[in-house]
Amino acid sequence: MASRAKATIFDIAREAGVSKSTVSLVLQGSGLIRPETAVKVRKAIEDVGYVYNRGAANLRKAHSNVIGMVINDLTNPFFAELAVGMERVFQSAGIVPFIANTAENPVRQEEVLKSLMEQGVAGLIVSPARGTTPGAFRRLELAGVPVVFAMRRLPESRIPVIAPDNHRGAYLAAAHLIAKGHRRLAFFGGTSDLVVYQERLGGFREACETLGISARDVLVVEGETNRRGGLACLETALTMAEPPTAALCFNDAVAFGVMLALRKRRLEPGPDFAVVGFDDVVEAEHYMPALTSVAVDTAGLGERAAHVMLKLIQSRTTRAEDHIGAVNLVVRESCGPDLRTRNRPTGTRGAA
Amino acid sequence: MASRAKATIFDIAREAGVSKSTVSLVLQGSGLIRPETAVKVRKAIEDVGYVYNRGAANLRKAHSNVIGMVINDLTNPFFAELAVGMERVFQSAGIVPFIANTAENPVRQEEVLKSLMEQGVAGLIVSPARGTTPGAFRRLELAGVPVVFAMRRLPESRIPVIAPDNHRGAYLAAAHLIAKGHRRLAFFGGTSDLVVYQERLGGFREACETLGISARDVLVVEGETNRRGGLACLETALTMAEPPTAALCFNDAVAFGVMLALRKRRLEPGPDFAVVGFDDVVEAEHYMPALTSVAVDTAGLGERAAHVMLKLIQSRTTRAEDHIGAVNLVVRESCGPDLRTRNRPTGTRGAA
DNA sequence: TTGATTTATTGGAACGTTCCATTTAATAGG
DNA sequence: CCTATTAAATGGAACGTTCCAATAAATCAA
The missing domain is CATH 1.10.260.40 (lambda repressor-like DNA-binding domains)
Known part of the structure; x- marks a missing residue:
C-alpha cells in the first residue's frame, strides 16, 4: 500500500x-x-x-510547536505531578510537551538543553538541576527561546519563575512545631547552592527568631533532597549532645527518609520526634503516620507555568512576571501530640 | 554579540x-x-x-537521533524508574530520549504518537495505554519506525516486547499466600483488556489450581491500576459473604490502595489481611508495613529495552525477539504471620 | 460584451543542512 | 620542472515544507 x-x-x-x-x-x-x-x-x-514532516515545515515557519519540560528528578513524584499539571494545559492548546530528565546533573542538563534547542523548541519550562551555573541559560536567551523556571530559580537570573511561597511555607511549618512545644528544632536536607533552600531555611529561621527560639537551639543539616538524604540527616542530628526534638524537612522525600531512619532506631515519628515535610505529595497523606506537610498546589503551579509559557510564546517576548503560589500547612499525624501537655496526667492518650 | x-x-x-x-x-x-x-x-x-538546526539536517540525513518514550502513567513511580533505566543507556549513546505521557488515555496516545512521528523520531519505546486499539501502531510500522513495547504488550502484535515474567511472578506470589495458610484468595485491580492482566491472573489461577484452592474460593475484582483502584477493590471484596483473607494486587499502587482501605476499616495489613504487590517499586520497602512484592528489576528492563531499540535502529529493521525478565518474590511484612499457626496459643503475639 | 472583482489554484523561491562531484593547493616521484 | 597523487576546500543540488505573487476560472456590474 x-x-x-x-x-x-x-x-x-x-x-x-x-x-x-x-x-x-x-x-x-x-x-x-x-x-x-x-x-x-x-x-x-x-x-x-x-x-x-514538521522539521521541513519549521524550516519555513517562524515557530515550532514543541515545548520542552526539563526536570531535575523524575523519580520524585512531586515533579511528576508538576508535569501532569502542565500537560493538561498544553494538551488543550494542541501541544505535546516533551519531558526530559536531568537527574540533578548539570552536565546532563547542558546536553538536554542543547538537544532541545537543536530540535527547535518553541519554549522551555525548566526546573534547574542543583549546581547549575549562571551562564547555563545564556544561549537560550541569546536565541530568544522563552524559558520559564518552575519551582527553582537561579541566583541572578532574569528568567521568570513560578514557585510556591517557600519562605512563608517554612515559617508556617516552624511556627507549628514551636506551638506544639518544641524548643530544639532542626532543618534537614537540601544544600545552600539552591535558592529554594535559602528561602525555606530563611522562613524557618525567621520563625525561630520571632517566636523565641535561640539560634543555638536550631540545628541545620544539609543533605541530598531525597530519602537517602533524610536518613543521613537524622543520623547526624542524633549524634549531637542535645539533639533536636523536631525537624522541618526540605521536602517530603527527605521527610520520608527521616521517618524511615526513626523507625530503624525504634523511634515513632510523631510522639518521639516531630517531622514536617514540604510539597505535600500524594504519598504524604498515605504514609504511616500521615505526614504533616506544606501543601503547594503542585498541579496548579504546573498549569500556571504552562500558561505563562503560552503567553510568552504568543507575545514573542522572553520576559514575564514571577508567580508566587500560595501555600498552606496541612497538619496530619507526624508531629505527634502537644509537647507542653505531654507529661501532664491528662489521661486522654495512653490507651493504645 | x-x-x-x-x-x-x-x-x-x-x-x-x-x-x-x-x-x-x-x-x-x-x-x-x-x-x-x-x-x-x-x-x-x-x-x-x-x-x-537538526530539522534542516534531518531533511537530508536518513535518520534523526531522537528516540521517544511513550509512557502510560508517569505518576506511577514504577514507570519513572523504567524511564531512568532507559536514559542511562541512551545517554551513553549520545542520545537524549524524549518522554511523553499518555495518562492511560488511548486518544491522547494517538496524538502523542502522531506528534512524535511528525518530529521524525528514530524509534519509539512504548508502554501502551489501556484500551489501545490493535491498529494504533500500524502507521508506525508502515513508516518503518522501530517500536519496542515495554512492560505491556498488545493482543496480536508482532512488535517486540520487553517485560517481566508476569505469569511466574503471580504464581510465586499466590504460592506464598497459600503456603502462609490462606484458603480464600483474591486478585485485585487491572482490567481484562490488558494482556499483562491476563498473564498475571493466569499465574495466580494456576497456582491456586495446582495447590488445591478451589475455583469458587478465588475472587477476582477488576479495577483501576492505581491507589484508588485498590481502595475500591477491597471495599467490594469485603461485601462478600465469605470474604478473602489475602490478595495479590495487580501492581504496587493497587496494593498501597488496599492497605489504605484496610487501615480505614481499622484492619492491620498483614495480620488481618495479607497483601502482595507487583513491581516492587522503591516505596514498597518503605511502607508500613513493608510490602511483600514481586520484584521485576525495573531499571534493568528499561536498559534492556533501550539496548534492543539501539540494535533495531542500527540494523535498520523493525523486528526483534521478545525479552522476558526474571522475577522474584521479595517477602516483607504485609502478609503477616503464618495463618496455620495463628490460632494456636503461641503467645508470641498478643501484646499490642 | 467588457472590465472589475472574487474565488481557487498554482509555480517558484526560500528555509538550513548534507553530500557528491569538482576544484584548488600541497606534496611526491621522476 | 612537469606530472601524478594526496589532502583540503568548495559550489550546487537536493531534502519537504510554506508563503508570496501570479494565474485561471467564475461571478458580477455596467
Missing part, C-alpha cells in the same frame, strides 16, 4: 491531481480551498500513508 | 572565511579538514552564537 520511501506532499498532489501548494493549504486547514478539493486531497493523504 | 536572526552555517562561513561546506564538515567532526581550519571554524561558531 504505502511505497518504500516516505510520501511527501508531491505524492499526495499527484494522487489527488492537484498541485503541492493546494495540498499544503489543505494540511493547514486553510479556508481558501474548495471543500470537494479538500476531501479529495484528504483521501489521497490517507491512501499514500503520509506523515507530516 | 549575536545578531537578531539566528545564525546559520553561512554566517559561520563568512566569519571564518571558509565555505559553508567546510563548516558542515567541521560540525560533523570529519577528519578531512585541517586542524587549524577546524579551530578557526569552531571559534566562529562560538562567536556567532550558532545553534545547530
